[in-house]
Amino acid sequence: MINEVIEILGKKSIDVDDYNRFYELEKEMKTDNDKYEYSRYAEAFEIRLPEIAAKVGSYSFIKDDV
Numbered sequence: 001m002i003n004e005v006i007e008i009l010g011k012k013s014i015d016v017d018d019y020n021r022f023y024e025l026e027k028e029m030k031t032d033n034d035k036y037e038y039s040r041y042a043e044a045f046e047i048r049l050p051e052i053a054a055k056v057g058s059y060s061f062i063k064d065d066v
Contacts, residue, residue, distance in 0.1 A: 005038060016055075
């Protein structure tokens with residue numbers, strides 16, 4: 001699962017589908033180590049949110065429960 005997180009984060013271009021999958025993966029993290037590692041990548045992913053917002057035209061894609 002962490003490999004998929006890294007793969008999404010490493011894409012040249014990310015979109016709303018990537019955003020949704022990235023945050024679905026959070027629920028699949030079972031061990032404390034995976035959860036910790038995911039949290040580190042989540043911080044990096046947040047830096048890329050403006051990239052998605054530029055495509056969508058707003059930040060309306062962001063889920064409230066994240």
